[in-house]
Amino acid sequence: MVSELINANPVIYEKKERRVRSVPTAAADEYAVEPIDQQEIFDHIRDIKDPEHPYSLEELKVITEDAIEVDDGRGYIRVTFTPTVEHCSMATVIGLCLRVKLLRSLPSRYKVDIRVAPGSHATEAAVNKQLNDKERVAAALENTSLLDMVDECISPSYE
Amino acid sequence: MELAKGLREIQKLEGHSDRVWSLAWNPVTGVAGIPLSFASCSGDKTVRIWEHNPSSSTSSWDCKAVLDETHTRTVRSCAWSPSGKFLATASFDATTAIWENVGGDYECVSTLEGHENEVKSVSWNPSGSLLATCGRDKTVWIWEVQPGNEFDCVAVLQGHTQDVKMVQWHPSRNLIFSCSYDNTVKIWADEGDDDDWACVQTLGETNNGHSSTVWALSFNDGGDKMVTCSDDLTLKIWGTDNENMQSTDDFVPWRHLCTLSGYHDRTIFSVHWSRDNIIASGAADDTIRFFVENDDKDGLVDGPSYKLLLKKEKAHDMDINSVQWSPGEDRILASAADDGTIKIWELTSAC
Numbered sequence: 001m002v003s004e005l006i007n008a009n010p011v012i013y014e015k016k017e018r019r020v021r022s023v024p025t026a027a028a029d030e031y032a033v034e035p036i037d038q039q040e041i042f043d044h045i046r047d048i049k050d051p052e053h054p055y056s057l058e059e060l061k062v063i064t065e066d067a068i069e070v071d072d073g074r075g076y077i078r079v080t081f082t083p084t085v086e087h088c089s090m091a092t093v094i095g096l097c098l099r100v101k102l103l104r105s106l107p108s109r110y111k112v113d114i115r116v117a118p119g120s121h122a123t124e125a126a127v128n129k130q131l132n133d134k135e136r137v138a139a140a141l142e143n144t145s146l147l148d149m150v151d152e153c154i155s156p157s158y159e
Numbered sequence: 160m161e162l163a164k165g166l167r168e169i170q171k172l173e174g175h176s177d178r179v180w181s182l183a184w185n186p187v188t189g190v191a192g193i194p195l196s197f198a199s200c201s202g203d204k205t206v207r208i209w210e211h212n213p214s215s216s217t218s219s220w221d222c223k224a225v226l227d228e229t230h231t232r233t234v235r236s237c238a239w240s241p242s243g244k245f246l247a248t249a250s251f252d253a254t255t256a257i258w259e260n261v262g263g264d265y266e267c268v269s270t271l272e273g274h275e276n277e278v279k280s281v282s283w284n285p286s287g288s289l290l291a292t293c294g295r296d297k298t299v300w301i302w303e304v305q306p307g308n309e310f311d312c313v314a315v316l317q318g319h320t321q322d323v324k325m326v327q328w329h330p331s332r333n334l335i336f337s338c339s340y341d342n343t344v345k346i347w348a349d350e351g352d353d354d355d356w357a358c359v360q361t362l363g364e365t366n367n368g369h370s371s372t373v374w375a376l377s378f379n380d381g382g383d384k385m386v387t388c389s390d391d392l393t394l395k396i397w398g399t400d401n402e403n404m405q406s407t408d409d410f411v412p413w414r415h416l417c418t419l420s421g422y423h424d425r426t427i428f429s430v431h432w433s434r435d436n437i438i439a440s441g442a443a444d445d446t447i448r449f450f451v452e453n454d455d456k457d458g459l460v461d462g463p464s465y466k467l468l469l470k471k472e473k474a475h476d477m478d479i480n481s482v483q484w485s486p487g488e489d490r491i492l493a494s495a496a497d498d499g500t501i502k503i504w505e506l507t508s509a510c
Contacts, residue, residue, distance in 0.1 A: 108476065108498070132390075133372065135235070136322075139277050139295070142233060
């Protein structure tokens with residue numbers, strides 16, 4: 001079945017160079033709480049695949065490192081993503097992928113908010129409300145076909 | 160009233176393997192020597208029954224039963240019938256199960272089907288003859304209890320424009336209150352005494368209502384005041400004319416009394432008004448807060464105002480989904496959280 005793509009010709013951007021994070025030396029206390037920064041969050045989500053293209057969210061500039069805000073003291077993280085087209089019906093799926101990936105990657109003390117960039121989506125408020133209602137998210141993740149789609153997008157790819 | 164000074168953690172209860180969404184105290188326990196008991200429900204698809212064991216010196220709360228293999232998805236909320244004999248559980252699997260307590264064993268005696276998808280809340284009326292359920296399909300259903308554990312749907316209430324988060328009967332009047340993702344609270348009344356239910360009032364943003372999802376509501380003991388909590392980070396107090404309410408069968412409208420803002424800094428999921436007028440709230444900021452009416456009025460404020468009595472930061476490691484005061488004389492509160500635990504607290508008057 002050939003279905004029409006929502007954005008048939010997305011613009012592809014260069015991937016950002018991967019920096020090596022400074023790892024604490026062996027002498028450091030291995031039980032010390034390690035603060036989490038923008039770069040670490042970006043590394044967790046940059047390789048998530050777009051639901052309808054064989055490109056990563058980084059390559060499509062759906063997410064950038066600058067769009068990640070971290071308040072490590074309070075454990076608050078906010079990720080702002082930019083759908084490739086204003087009417088992107090995949091926006092909630094992308095948001096769900098971001099939420100699930102961070103849920104599985106970060107310690108449970110972190111509180112994550114996900115939103116679309118202001119002005120980047122036709123139904124911005126509705127998408128944001130849905131993505132931050134944990135009851136709706138919990139119900140969505142009990143939907144097997146949706147969960148399969150999310151798992152497919154966030155599964156590691158070996159290049 | 161002696162003001163409370165502190166909050167003491169009595170015990171942390173572990174057993175659920177996923178977030179605990181909700182809990183409900185059995186209303187006939189905690190009196191006449193019957194030990195306190197409550198039910199909790201979870202994303203792990205099970206319901207657990209917990210009971211106080213006054214004779215034990217170490218672990219004073221025990222899990223007495225696990226109700227499983229019935230719901231196939233998250234169990235979102237639970238409610239005891241007024242007699243304490245039946246427990247209703249609402250699930251994302253689109254059903255509501257009715258469990259009968261037979262000498263400590265729980266048997267699923269009925270399954271209510273009808274909602275299109277996730278059922279989010281369930282509530283018994285004060286006499287136990289009717290049940291209300293609500294869910295993602297934007298409707299509220301009313302069920303009549305028939306002999307032989309049969310439940311007949313007598314009305315489907317349509318009016319909310321988004322999923323309905325919670326449904327609650329008024330403690331003494333034949334009224335149903337529902338709150339929703341559409342930011343409103345709706346009040347429903349049986350106008351013709353013939354299952355002719357209609358929405359008689361909508362408390363929305365235009366009448367000082369909430370500006371985001373309303374997650375829960377709770378009544379004071381007299382039933383003339385109500386508190387609501389929301390994703391807009393506020394609690395709101397509403398009131399109705401008590402004298403009018405007693406003297407007439409007609410519906411007496413509710414009005415906004417005051418808004419408590421600037422306290423919780425993430426979504427407030429749960430609120431519960433105690434018999435001695437202490438409002439407890441639990442939120443996604445992991446904090447439990449307690450509020451009381453402000454007695455020392457400065458004469459400038461019109462109507463009642465409320466003040467923060469106490470707060471407990473980091474009450475749980477993750478979001479708090481439910482706070483519920485126990486029946487009985489003591490100021491016992493239970494809280495349920497995303498960290499999979501339940502905590503039992505005592506509000507103490509001693510320093």
